[in-house]
Amino acid sequence: MSGEDSPIGRDNHRDNSHQSPTPYSTSLTERVVTAITDAADSSPDDLEPLYAIVDPDALDRLFAPTTQGDTRSDGQVTFSYAGYHVTVTSDGMIELDPLDDERE
Numbered sequence: 001m002s003g004e005d006s007p008i009g010r011d012n013h014r015d016n017s018h019q020s021p022t023p024y025s026t027s028l029t030e031r032v033v034t035a036i037t038d039a040a041d042s043s044p045d046d047l048e049p050l051y052a053i054v055d056p057d058a059l060d061r062l063f064a065p066t067t068q069g070d071t072r073s074d075g076q077v078t079f080s081y082a083g084y085h086v087t088v089t090s091d092g093m094i095e096l097d098p099l100d101d102e103r104e
Contacts, residue, residue: 028063028088029056035094036082053081063090 026034033044050056063072072090079086084096 027056028060028092028094031092032059032081032086032088032094035096036084036086039084039096040082047082050081054079059088063088063092 029050033047033050036042036047037044059077062077063075065071075090077088080099083099085099087093087095087097089095
């Protein structure tokens with residue numbers, strides 16, 4: 001798929017690691033894309049659609065507040081996307097670690 005399908009996708013990387021701290025006013029999937037474009041010095045339009053890798057709605061709901069409004073206490077999810085291992089934690093941290101060239 002091309003970056004024209006969606007601004008959520010793949011690109012090359014150049015950074016060794018990138019972390020995105022909390023507070024947020026955007027969705028988790030939007031913050032993942034922003035973290036990758038910042039780390040890779042690219043545009044969202046350059047990326048493969050995120051939905052080709054992970055269900056964006058499920059990712060957003062995974063660490064959304066509970067029905068009582070409480071934050072999720074623990075957990076993380078890791079997936080490969082746009083040349084990075086992306087780890088998202090229940091506290092909203094997004095950590096990017098570049099994939100090894102032979103695993104891309």
